[in-house]
Amino acid sequence: MKKYLLFLLLGYSALCNAQTIKGTVVTDSIYSKRLENQFGENPTRAVSVYLPPGYDGSNQSYPVIYFLHGFTGDNTMLSSMSEILDYAISAKRIRPFILVVPDQKTTYGGSFYSNSGVFGNWEDFTVFDLVDYMDKTYRTIPDKESRGITGHSMGGYGALKIAMHHPDIFNTVYAISPGALTIVREYGPNSDTFKGLSTISTLEELKKTYFGAVMVAFGRSWSPNPNKPPFYCDFPFEYEGNELTVHQDVLQKWYDNMPLHMIDENLENLQKLKAIKLDWGRNAGERFTLQCDMFSQRLENVGIKHFAEEYIGTHVSDIYTEQGRIPQQVLPFFDEYLKFE
Secondary structure, eight states: OHHHHHHHHHHHHHHHHHHHOOOEEEEEEEEOGGGOOSSSOOSEEEEEEEEOTTSTTOOOOBOEEEEEOOTTOOTTHHHHHHHHHHHHHHTTSSOSOEEEEEOOOOTTSOOTTOBOSSSOBHHHIIIIIIHHHHHHHSOBOOSGGGEEEEEETHHHHHHHHHHHHOTTTOOEEEEESOOOSSOOGGGSTTSHHHHHHTTOOSHHHHTTOHHHHHHHHHHHHHSBOTTSTTTTBOOSEEEETTEEEEOHHHHHHHHTTSHHHHTTTTHHHHHHOSEEEEEEETTSOHHHHHHHHHHHHHHHHTTOOOEEEEESSOSSTTSSSTTSHIIIIIHHHHHHHSOOO
């Protein structure tokens, strides 16, 4: 009987210890010359890093998952994510790893992880400055086989775009409900978005319209124009009254930055990636479901092996919970395809 009680106590103690083991979130900043600009975007960016349980007490090196936040988000989201990262490790959904979230929130909502030139070269900052900082500052495994990139919404877009451009840096990509893959629905010329933009002349008015703000972020990311206030960018679609004008040169610039239209030019790079996955909520709205399905079908048509999953949910539901997408789908995916020490 005493042995049985001792066994129960030891088991209970081990369970309690497993539940209380926690990782650490560290926040630092990086100054980047690549982000220097004349339009007030701060070239010093906050970076939050999740270090797994036991990091400080070991000499082990870890793979790194780069997580890109969504539009209007920033690096502070990692503080609320840390519990599900702890859970995923304790539940053995993934082996111990490092995760980093850089702040790419801008005065116009988000960088779209793109090289604007005028407003900063955010893609290069992510690929070169951030990766270099992580490899020099933390015990990473400094190899493409041990670097994964992911993100939600704008971050999912950024993850796909960066992976397509840099398979020599990131070997595995998982895009969670990515947006901005092509021009559909609210992004298009026959929606109310560009008609509404044609009547807006101040930044204060712009703040009242979500999709208008997103289009300005697209424009500043992909077709900046420093000589065109108040938005300092060109749009592919423009209205004068009810008369639509399509600016083909600007439209091509947008296509050049939208993953659906980047596939042919980056086909060899896509073939070099070890694993690709994207998912989206069935009830996220046609803007997301349509473009994600189109992107997956296009990959399939050109022979790029990948995983694509539509699940029951919205654009934001069941992602950041213990039974949600990140611990149950995203992190196990990286556990399968990343190289651990």
